[in-house]
Amino acid sequence: MPAVKETIEDVKQLESDKYKYGFTTEIEQEFAPKGLNEDTVRFISAKKNEPEWMLEWRLDAFRRWQQMEEPNWAKVGYPPIDYQDAYYYAAPKNAAKYKSLDEVPKELLETYEKLGIPLREAEVLLGVEGAAETAAAARETPKVAVDAVFDSVSVATTFKKELEKAGVIFMSISEALQEHPELIRKYLGSVVPVSDNFFATLNAAVFSDGSFVYVPKGVRCPMELSTYFRMNAQGTGQFERTLIIADEGAYVSYLEGCTAPMRDENQLHAAVVELVAMDDAEIKYSTVQNWWPGDADGKGGVYNFVTKRADCRGRNSKVSWTQVETGSAITWKYPSCILRGDGSQGEFYSIAVSNGRQQADTGTKMIHLGKNTRSRIIAKGIAAGRSDQTYRGLVSIHAKADGARNFTQCDSLLIGDQCGAHTVPYIEAKNPRATLEHEATTSKLSDDQLFYARQRGLDEEAAVALLVNGFCRDVLQELPMEFAVEAQKLLAVSLEGSVG
Amino acid sequence: MAAPVALNPFEERLIAALPDSGTDWRARLGRQIGTHGLPHRRVEEWKWTDLRAALAKSEAGAGELIVKGSREPDETAPVSSAPFLLMPRLAAALGGDARVFRIGKKQDGPLELDLTVEAGMGHGVVVVNVARGVKAELRERYHVAPGAFANIAVIINLGEDTELVRLVEQADSAEGVLVVTTGAELGEGARFDQTTLGFGGRLARLETHVGHPGEGAEVILNGAYVLGQGRHLDQTTYVTHNGPNGVTRELFKGAALAGGKGVFQGKIHVEREAQKTDAQMNHRGMLLDERAEIDTKPELEIYADDVVCAHGAALGAVDAEALFYMRQRGMTETQARAVLTESFLAEPLDRLADEDLKTRWMDMVRGALRPDG
Numbered sequence: 001m002p003a004v005k006e007t008i009e010d011v012k013q014l015e016s017d018k019y020k021y022g023f024t025t026e027i028e029q030e031f032a033p034k035g036l037n038e039d040t041v042r043f044i045s046a047k048k049n050e051p052e053w054m055l056e057w058r059l060d061a062f063r064r065w066q067q068m069e070e071p072n073w074a075k076v077g078y079p080p081i082d083y084q085d086a087y088y089y090a091a092p093k094n095a096a097k098y099k100s101l102d103e104v105p106k107e108l109l110e111t112y113e114k115l116g117i118p119l120r121e122a123e124v125l126l127g128v129e130g131a132a133e134t135a136a137a138a139r140e141t142p143k144v145a146v147d148a149v150f151d152s153v154s155v156a157t158t159f160k161k162e163l164e165k166a167g168v169i170f171m172s173i174s175e176a177l178q179e180h181p182e183l184i185r186k187y188l189g190s191v192v193p194v195s196d197n198f199f200a201t202l203n204a205a206v207f208s209d210g211s212f213v214y215v216p217k218g219v220r221c222p223m224e225l226s227t228y229f230r231m232n233a234q235g236t237g238q239f240e241r242t243l244i245i246a247d248e249g250a251y252v253s254y255l256e257g258c259t260a261p262m263r264d265e266n267q268l269h270a271a272v273v274e275l276v277a278m279d280d281a282e283i284k285y286s287t288v289q290n291w292w293p294g295d296a297d298g299k300g301g302v303y304n305f306v307t308k309r310a311d312c313r314g315r316n317s318k319v320s321w322t323q324v325e326t327g328s329a330i331t332w333k334y335p336s337c338i339l340r341g342d343g344s345q346g347e348f349y350s351i352a353v354s355n356g357r358q359q360a361d362t363g364t365k366m367i368h369l370g371k372n373t374r375s376r377i378i379a380k381g382i383a384a385g386r387s388d389q390t391y392r393g394l395v396s397i398h399a400k401a402d403g404a405r406n407f408t409q410c411d412s413l414l415i416g417d418q419c420g421a422h423t424v425p426y427i428e429a430k431n432p433r434a435t436l437e438h439e440a441t442t443s444k445l446s447d448d449q450l451f452y453a454r455q456r457g458l459d460e461e462a463a464v465a466l467l468v469n470g471f472c473r474d475v476l477q478e479l480p481m482e483f484a485v486e487a488q489k490l491l492a493v494s495l496e497g498s499v500g
Numbered sequence: 501m502a503a504p505v506a507l508n509p510f511e512e513r514l515i516a517a518l519p520d521s522g523t524d525w526r527a528r529l530g531r532q533i534g535t536h537g538l539p540h541r542r543v544e545e546w547k548w549t550d551l552r553a554a555l556a557k558s559e560a561g562a563g564e565l566i567v568k569g570s571r572e573p574d575e576t577a578p579v580s581s582a583p584f585l586l587m588p589r590l591a592a593a594l595g596g597d598a599r600v601f602r603i604g605k606k607q608d609g610p611l612e613l614d615l616t617v618e619a620g621m622g623h624g625v626v627v628v629n630v631a632r633g634v635k636a637e638l639r640e641r642y643h644v645a646p647g648a649f650a651n652i653a654v655i656i657n658l659g660e661d662t663e664l665v666r667l668v669e670q671a672d673s674a675e676g677v678l679v680v681t682t683g684a685e686l687g688e689g690a691r692f693d694q695t696t697l698g699f700g701g702r703l704a705r706l707e708t709h710v711g712h713p714g715e716g717a718e719v720i721l722n723g724a725y726v727l728g729q730g731r732h733l734d735q736t737t738y739v740t741h742n743g744p745n746g747v748t749r750e751l752f753k754g755a756a757l758a759g760g761k762g763v764f765q766g767k768i769h770v771e772r773e774a775q776k777t778d779a780q781m782n783h784r785g786m787l788l789d790e791r792a793e794i795d796t797k798p799e800l801e802i803y804a805d806d807v808v809c810a811h812g813a814a815l816g817a818v819d820a821e822a823l824f825y826m827r828q829r830g831m832t833e834t835q836a837r838a839v840l841t842e843s844f845l846a847e848p849l850d851r852l853a854d855e856d857l858k859t860r861w862m863d864m865v866r867g868a869l870r871p872d873g
Contacts, residue, residue, distance in 0.1 A: 073544065397815075399791070414805035417772060423800040427813055428548075432787040435816040442802050442809040 022292060031236070032089035038062060040088050041205050047089065048174045048208075051181060057194070061204035064195045071198055074361040075390045075422060076330050078303065081268060087236040088206045092150060147172060147211045147227040149240055159223065166222050168252075169214040173241055176212035183214055187245055191274035191311040191338075199270040199332075200307040203239045207272065210240035215250035215281075224480055226255040231291070231302070237268035244274070246281035248314065253284040255483055258291050258327070266294075266329060271306045279314030279341065284322070286479055288487055291327035296385075298357030301329025308335035309365075312344035312373075320347040321364065322478045324487040326494040329358060334392065336365035339373035339401075346375040349475040351487070353494045354387030354419070363393035363424075368401040368434070377408040380472050383419035384495055390422040397434040404434040412442040413471055415464070415495065465492040505537040508556045514538075517594055525582040526593045532586065539586060548763045548795040549734040551587075554677050554703035560649045563620020565595065570612040573599040579625055587707075588625070588653030588681040595623035595653070602629050603636040610637035610665075617643075617650040617676070625653045632659035632687070639857075641669045644676025644701055651679045660687040666694040667857065672731070672868070673701030682708045689716040695848060696723040697861050699868055700731030700760065707736040714743025714774055722848040723752040726868035727760030727792075734763035737781075741774035741804075750781040751848045755841055755869065758789035767799040768809060775804045781811040786818065786844060788837075841869055 032043045041062050045055040070081070146159075147170065163170050169180060177184050194204045211227040231238045246252055258269075269291060275283050285308075294301025304327075310319035321335040337346030348364035366375035375395065383389040391410045412421035423440045445467050453463035469476065469488055476484050507515070511533060518530035539545070540552035576597040583589045592598070601611055613626065630636050644650045658664055670678065678701050684692055690713075696706055710719050725733050739748050754762045764783045785794035798811040818840050826836035845865050852858040 412800075412802070414802065414807075417775070417803075417805045419805070420801070420803045422802060423811070424797065425799075425813070426547075426795075426797050427815065428793070428795045429785070429787055429815040430791075430793045432789055432792055432817050434787070436814060438798070438811075438813040440798070440800060440811050442800055442807060444805045444807070 021290065027092050029090050029092055031087045034087055035084040036086075036088055036206070044089050044206055044208055047091075048177065050177055053185065054177060057189070058205050061194045061201050062206075065198070065201040065205055068195070068198045068201060074332050074392070075388065076332060076359040076361050078266070078330055081303070083202075086268065088239070089208055090236040147225075149209050149211070149227060149229045162222070167216045167219050168221050169212065170225055171212055173207075173210045173212045173243060180212075180214070183245070184212070184243070187243055187274070187276055188241075189274075191276060191309050192272050192307050197307060199305040200272050203241060203270050203272045203307070207239045207241040210242045210271070211244075212242075213244040213252060213254065215246045215252045217247045218249040220250070221252040224253050224255055226257070229256070229258040231267060231269065237270065239269075240271045242271070242273040244283055244285070245276045246278065246283050246317075248278045249280045250278075251282045253480060254286070255480060256285070256287045258289050266301060266303055268303045268305070269328075273306070273308040273335075275310035275319055277310065277312050277314060277317035277319050277344070280316050281314055282318040282320075283310065284320045285310075285335070286483055287323040287325075288483055288490065289323065289325045289327050289331070290490060293327050293356060293358050294329040296356050298329065301358075302327065304328035304331045304333060306333040308333065310335075310337045310346070312337055312339050312341050312346060314341045314344070316343040317341050318345040318347075320349070320478070322349040322475065323351070324475075324479070324490065325350065325352040325360060325362060326490050328360070331358075331360040331362050333362045334364055336367070337375065338367045338369065339375065339404075340369045342370040343372045344370055345373070348375075348377045348379070349478040350379045351382070351472045351475045351491070352380070352389060353382045353384075353491060354389045355385040355494055356387060357385070358387040359389070360387070361390040361392055363391045365394040366396070366406060368395075368397045368404040368406070370401060372403040373401055374404070375406045377406070377410070378474050379410040380475055381410070381412040381421055382415065382468060382471070382495070383412065383421045384415040386418045388420045388422075390424060391440075392424045394426040394428070395436060395438070396426075396428040397431050397436065399430045401431050402433045404431060406436045408436075408438040410440040411471070412440075413468070414442065414444050464495060468495060503542075504535050505540075507534065507537060508552070510555050510558045510560070511537055511552075513561070514590070514594075525589070529586070529589055529593055533590075545736070545765070548761075549703060549705055549732065551677070551679065551703060551705070554732075555649060558647070558649060558677070560619075560621040560647060563617055563622045563648060565622030565624035565650060565652065566614075566616045566618065567599060567624065567626065568614040568616075569601070570609070574602045575600045583653055583655075583681075583683065585681060587651055587679050588683070591623045591651045591653040591681070592625050593623075595625050598625035598627050598655075600627040600629065602631065603634055604631045605634055607636060610639050612639045614641045614643075615650070615652060616645075617648040618645050619648055621649040621651070623651045625655065627655045627657070629657045630659060630662045630664050633661050634659070635663040637665045637667070639667045639669070641671060642673075642678055642680060643671040644673040644678045646675035649677045652681070654680060654682040656682065656684040656692075658684065658686045658690040658692060661689040662687065663691040664693070665853070666692070667852070668694065668696040668706065669861070670696065670698035670700075670704060670706060670733070672699035672728075673704060674730070676701045678704040680706050682706075684708070685711045686713055686717050686719070688713055691718045693720040694722065695852065696735065697849065697864065698723065698725040698733045698735065699864070700725065700727040700733035700762075702730065703732045703734075705734040705736065707734075707738075709738045710740070712739055712741045712743075712746045712748060714741060714746035714777070717746055719746075719748045721748075721750040722851070723754075724845045724848045724865065725754035725762055726845065726865055727754070727756045727762050728868060729757065729759035731759075732761045732763070734765070736763075736765040738767045738769070739779070740769045740771065741777045741779065742771050743773060744775045744777070746774060746777050746779075748777075748779040748781070752783045753785070753845050753848050754794065755786040755788055755845060756792035756794050757869075758791050760792055762794040764794075764796045765799070766797075766811070767801065768811070770800075770802045770804050770807055770809065772803045775806045777804060777807040777809065779807070779809045783813045784844070785815045786841060787815065788817070788841065838866070838869055842866060
């Protein structure tokens with residue numbers, strides 16, 4: 001009998017207790033009126049006390065969005081979304097930055113504790129002035145500064161002072177709009193234009209918060225930056241917007257984590273991430289996406305429709321995307337690099353795991369415009385249960401991209417015979433001095449390897465976890481260390497119950 | 501489904517030739533084209549091959565598909581059921597009776613068919629049925645004159661334990677437009693071994709769909725192409741594995757010169773039942789000059805877990821080190837490039853059993869690589 005049993009009956013239920021982030025925080029929140037119209041957009045803009053041009057920008061996006069059709073080319077299926085049946089803004093009451101620990105609602109404290117962010121750090125996270133230094137001293141390097149986004153608002157950003165000393169701006173995008181409007185105005189929408197696609201346009205109209213990072217010329221950001229996205233309120237969508245700019249010769253590593261409570265309804269998450277890298281700058285962007293994937297029958301779960309794009313504007317700039325995608329009922333996400341500057345580099349490392357009834361259509365785009373641009377794509381997909389997974393990618397070499405190089409490897413692993421794994425790469429070459437290589441494989445876990453691992457005393461689940469980790473190693477080693485450990489555990493949890 | 505379009509005069513002429521009412525599939529086809537037009541770049545399967553644009557200004561009127569065979573068809577018969585895809589459906593609607601060839605045990609060499617459209621547009625359906633246990637060879641040559649449009653559907657039925665070697669030569673059709681859509685259904689234990697050689701046209705597409713029953717059956721799809729100034733060739737393959745233990749091998753290699761555009765789209769679809777499928781697909785392309793373009797989409801759609809499927813795609817230029825080595829041996833750069841490119845393109849043609857044909861095809865490749873003589 002094969003080690004991996006081949007029937008769905010053996011695929012154990014995706015028990016909800018395996019999703020340890022599925023709790024809800026009981027906290028008084030305020031909402032925008034349900035539904036979406038110009039008033040909703042005005043409401044959000046007013047809440048944020050935004051300048052007039054920003055409101056106009058949003059309204060323009062909203063009007064364009066009304067003319068657009070939802071895309072249907074991805075290999076995912078879901079019932080029509082009623083965009084009027086959701087809240088577009090939800091925030092804890094009095095969501096201002098807290099002056100002292102006493103002001104912080106107990107519920108929020110507990111939430112971050114439960115999410116595995118250490119208490120000391122959580123104190124800092126909740127914006128208690130003065131706590132940053134003690135926490136910083138208590139933790140060994142490397143330090144991680146965190147921006148916590150709770151539903152529609154950023155509730156706290158840590159290590160701001162320390163970052164300021166280095167000249168790094170790290171704050172929520174709402175704050176940045178107040179404090180650095182000129183930077184926002186210059187860069188917002190410059191990588192993902194307002195009407196780029198249906199979900200990005202919706203985001204432009206109603207985005208409520210997110211993170212803003214500016215690393216000035218020649219600065220190597222002294223610590224990892226991180227944003228922790230949490231969806232809490234029922235019936236809300238989360239629309240965050242992240243903008244990261246690395247000026248000449250700057251370096252920044254940025255981490256992103258996401259979780260949501262377990263609910264029977266589907267919640268929409270439509271984010272936009274824009275990265276700008278100038279001459280010799282480098283941005284490393286890592287994501288562990290663990291939104292609630294829905295239960296074993298496909299009830300509930302987050303629709304994760306995200307537009308992420310990097311513009312390598314400068315010469316020899318570099319952007320590296322690393323993602324571990326284990327959550328969400330549906331994922332629609334293609335972190336991309338526009339390699340505009342000569343000698344610029346784009347990288348995409350991805351692990352996507354789908355189980356239960358999850359659907360994931362994810363991949364990347366590498367657009368080579370400049371000379372001697374290089375890109376590397378390593379995508380590992382693991383489909384189990386009744387899930388369906390697609391790698392969809394584009395590598396495009398434009399006529400002027402002399403000496404451009406691309407290497408792509410996509411490997412898929414199927415666990416069980418009720419899932420699907422698909423590869424849809426688009427490759428376009430218009431330059432005779434470019435080189436592109438693409439390899440893809442689909443296979444199952446080798447019985448021989450499983451047998452060997454079990455001979456050595458591992459039980460079946462541990463053996464599968466070991467082999468899957470080996471399969472993903474190329475990507476895992478690209479993650480910052482703190483994340484790599486978490487990601488490995490997450491892989492094991494996501495696949496639990498997928499073998500008999 | 502793409503959005504409705506405003507028809508161009510060529511499409512209007514096409515529709516005028518179809519019945520305009522009733523529930524007949526021909527009338528439905530007319531309504532379909534009436535709404536969506538001919539396939540264009542916003543239709544996923546035609547993303548890089550914009551047939552609609554290539555024909556938008558076509559003045560091709562009534563014409564004829566001329567089929568000269570090494571023998572006459574065994575019968576001409578109305579098309580029994582409408583093909584599923586738009587272009588072969590159009591070929592069936594406007595091409596009159598299908599020409600049906602039956603290949604039995606008694607054969608005098610390969611079945612050879614020359615398919616040509618000299619002027620205007622020509623549509624047609626060719627059916628080739630190979631009887632159980634028979635080994636056969638089918639050779640087709642396609643040519644379209646400047647300004648003409650040929651749209652041909654080829655239906656191939658292979659019985660149990662048959663073997664068909666299919667050799668397709670698509671002659672350089674400078675200003676002609678050609679669409680050949682082939683549907684091949686394999687019986688158990690059948691072997692389908694196809695090699696194409698193409699030189700493109702204003703727009704040419706060789707599309708091959710194969711239904712693979714698995715167990716014991718084998719599908720080989722190979723192809724080579726050389727595309728000069730203003731030539732476009734699209735080779736699209738779609739293999740569906742329906743049963744377990746099937747084997748598929750694909751190897752396509754091509755070169756695009758200045759102003760040439762090559763497209764390869766390959767899809768391997770493995771149904772849930774098709775466990776232990778072993779499928780490999782490879783496409784390698786060389787861009788030889790400025791303004792050359794090659795676009796490729798090697799796709800896997802897999803629903804069975806115990807399979808080994810792989811695809812590879814590589815695009816690039818002549819290997820600089822190999823070039824250097826050959827120049828060290830006294831060759832001029834032009835000679836060295838030609839030798840390297842020829843040997844690169846020879847691989848998919850290597851398996852041809854007929855030495856004369858292989859020599860002739862390699863001569864054609866050589867000729868196309870040196871458009872100036």
